[in-house]
Amino acid sequence: CIKIWYGLQLIDTYMPWTNMVTVLEHCRAAPPPGTVAAEQSLPLTFFDLPWLHFPRVQQLLFYEFPHPKTHFIDTLIPNLKHYFPLAGNLIIRPDSIRPEIRYMDGDSVSLIFAESSSSNDHDFNHLTGNHARNAEEFYPLVPQMPQVTNVSDTLVLVPLLALQVTLFPNFGICLGITYHHVAADANTLIRFLKSWASIAKLGGDDQAFLANGSLHPFYGRTVQRKDPNGLETSLWSKAREIQFDEGQLQYPDLTNKVRATFVMRQAHVQRLKKLVSARRPTLLHVSTFTVTCAYVWVCMVRSRGDEVADEDELEHFTWSADCRGARFDPPTPETYFGNCLTGCMVTAKNSQLVGEEGFLTATELIGEAISKRAQNEEGVLKVMETWLLNYKEVKWNRMVSVAGSPRLGFYSTNFGWGMPIKSEIISIDGTGAFSLTECRDSEGDVEIGLSFPKIQMDAFATIFAHDLEII
Template sequence: MACRLDIEIQSRKLLKPSASTPDNLRRLKLSLFDQLALRTYIPVLFNYLPSSSSTSYDDELEKSLAETLTKFYPFAGRFAKDIDPFSIDCNDEGVEYVQTKVNADDLAQFLRGQAHNDSESSLIDLLPIKDVEPSSPSSPLFGVQVNVFNNGGVTIGIQISHIVADAFTMATFVNEWAHTCLTGRTVSNNPGFGQLSLLFPAKVLQFPSPSPDLNTNTTTTGPNYKIVTRRFVFDALAIENLRKTIKDNDMMMKQPSRVVVIMSLMWKVLTHISSAKNNGNSRDSSLGFPINMRGKLSCTAPSLEHALGNYGMMGIADRKARRKDDELNDFVKLVGNTIWNTCEAIGKAESVDDISSLAFNNHIKGVEKLLQEDKMDVYGTTSWCKLPWYEADFGWGKPFWVSPVGLNLIEGAILMDTKDGNGVQLTICLKEKNMTEFEKHLHIFSSTPILG
């Protein structure tokens, strides 16, 4: 049994923006992409080593957060379902802001002393929002928990409703907050809220019935459905060695990226596990992943490279059942070509209506596959790579480790850059029995587990 972190809450409040949101910005319409996002919180931890300046962080962090919220004003609002189900009431009600004292020397030492199976529950305790309905009109859209360890190390736990932000938006916010805290000045440019909803407004949509419950983190109880999380790191050398095993073929993306290689490897291992469970008989399999659309559109006049909110389209790679396991090369081809084909379709779209239809149709395709989980395997993953997670310096240096936490997803994974920018951290959530088998295959790809 794991020993939980001994956390003492010093303060908890609803922190409001330092200036009121203007009346003309009080209602933020949601976009189609916001509408299709999961009704859940995106959780991430920023972990900092102790420094002389981290002992006097309280006032600066809180003040700079309030100032940053004046620009990211929807985060301090609430869902306005009683008025308009497709909008945010930017009423400055506030974000959840918690300050704690952690009675442990430091995070890394604590986790090294924990049983590998139990460390995730300790990390979840470092997050601010618990036991609330993510899409309730009364629930906060954003939360911050500042955890200070005995040695002065700091872990900032952040959660944001996926309906108002994707990973790009969260990374943008955290870096603007850090910049304001470090320099005392806000970033001059204004964030692009509202751009996407003007072009791609939310609308009444018809989904397949019965629709799977895509918007909660609940799972069936019982030993076969316990969800566990592991993290594995692939350094630059491990990724290069994997690339060397990929043969030349007719893949449209000739040089597979780090993300394509690791996503493909994960999919290969999971299909092998599925085949072994079915006496060597493989099943049809799909891997779904969002593709960031910023900078990919040619049919719209305004630049959307910095648009905030959700702006990703689902890509789905399909693999038919085989008599034998495919090579990594085959999975790389499936994933790479899916990305290439989806981006080509986005670039060739002649109107925003074409983009909306493509996004919705791809989403429905994913839903329909989930409805067939008794007949096929469906996996989901997403990449947070190439985002400036490790640039967030609040005044006591850049983080030594950034990671998602507490995802509770079935057969899902998130990829992030390692601190040096050359490797990939794979955070994967699987049913417990599947995870046991997944770890047995570590020798295939020479990765190492880290911090939980």
């Protein structure tokens, strides 16, 4: 069956490519008995509720692993006692004040160990390359989230996390993560992965994790409970009207879609910054993020070619900003568990972006928005209200967003096999976003992940390379 989420066509089926892998073991990972209280809950806040009906986030991390499959399973089962909410469920009662994440003794995470049917290194090297690859090739490696359970007309249970580890014998390993954004933003996810990795690296001993305070999750909700404008109540009153399984689909329409990775070298970034400084000398915020996002946004709009005929058509770019730190009183710890993001959106006419000064226009819009974004608690609340209202006004096929950040450090997630050789945010196949991560081997460079129809990808590649050469 075909369903529609936010104007995107998604296919709610189990795709046929799963014969490319063989399941070795399907187990459930849970906190060890006695390590977590029998029942605990975390209420959702106004930072979580905007993600309630958002498609699940899917990510892959590839590692070189030139060994056979013996013994690799036992060393990888995650110890979830430190991040127990991810083993729980989102509890939705439409007649309640707000949803909550609840962990009960016995809750667990779906964990699949699989083996690729590939007998050579070509497939592994192909998947971990930067060149254009068919998007559907990645989905045998993506874990399926267990189904939402409608316990009754007034109670819905929603799993939050699923994991899959796929071995390419004698070549590599792929770690697949599917998680619900309502439970965690990327900051929380990377801390969970690094805690899992640090424990697995030492054969299950969590002493190194316990000694590293930067990974200990903070579950307090005191600051986020401050809501003088009733934002949380307003968000929940709208979200509860939508049936939860809408938009929670596993796979987007991948017809003719390819994935590719482009690298923005530090030298390119410096040239872009120099251009902005010369042409827009009063612009205060000219960061790597600003110029990279502006450049990619303009290239994406231009790569559509003749698709947009109206030069007054509005184009939108949106991104999320982490609110951990001193924006609240008291400050929100960097290890805060959950979502702690506010959003920004900028808009320009199509003609402004495809024109000669498109990059400068985009940089100015993004840079000014970052400079003016909320720097305190009151401002964050106002920005949240405006951000969500703005989403209602846009055409979704004219909106570009960004997933990830070069600051997160996915390439430093070491399970004992070395650093990942490739990171792929798979969920951009269905959201229209591009991904940003740091480069594994070159400090200061940025990896840009894209998912387009083949014709548009070819056009983007030409524009991306050509315009960097002439700067």
